[in-house]
Amino acid sequence: MDARTAGREYEDFDPTTNWALEDTSDTLLIHLPGFKKEQLRVQISSAGNLRVMGERLVSGNKWSRFRKELPISSNYDSNKIGAKFDNGILHVKFPKIIIPAEPRKEAKPAVQPTKSPEPTPTEPRKEATPAVQPTKPPEPTPTAEPPKTGQKQDTKEPPKAEKAPEKAPAKPTEEEEKPKKSTEDEEKPKKVKEESKKADEAKIRPEQALQQKKREDLAEKKATEKDQMRGDTADIGKKMENAGGFIAKLKKPRYLLNTLVAALLIVVLSLYVKYALRSLGTTKSDPEL
8 A cells, every 4th residue: 555545535436427429439428527637547558448547635534536447449549549638527539440441343234245146057059060061073164255246244233131120119018008197096085084084073063062061051050159159158257247246245234234224114114005005994994983
């Protein structure tokens, strides 16, 4: 044990941590409130682990300390790991080892070689061998006599060249023989479809109008019913207000006394009128008086 730490009482704690993930690096955030930069140590152990530790004085001989050791992943560059302490948070940055991606080769469509049509075997034409005729000894040619005077010399005309046979006209193909459809025939089914659509729309419109009228009638009925309900509730409210006002007036002592006096007067007057009527009836029935 070190002489400086001999009389200290340590309290170990586990700080809260979280990660900030990015494309090129990941950052470990260690929350250390109350600590200073000088009270922290960040190391890479011989085993290749990240070691973070620190301690601070709380009061008297009481000290607070922590120690964390994390393995470093193989996709991090351990030579570029850095730490920064800011506002009670220790930022430990782990740069990633970025392997340059090979450019993707665009797959060319496989072109199948077109097979050239195989030549159909043709039988070699047999050349007609000329028949060998026996050679006759040459006949002696008569010597041409000079033309006699007075006789006409026969002059033969050279043979005329024969005319080449005329080619027959080419037969029309099947596509040319078929009658071409006119544009009017192609447009007829389109016109029929449009007319049928218009007829269907004309049938649907009156039905939609009836449904719209029914909806409007129902809306009007509901509105009138709501108005009636509001009127009834208003009348009930007025009656309740009148009754409440009368009850409130009865609660007042002067008003209550006045109503009692008026009621007593009405009772006395009714008794007096009744007694007077009786007295008049008795006087009429006794003629002697």
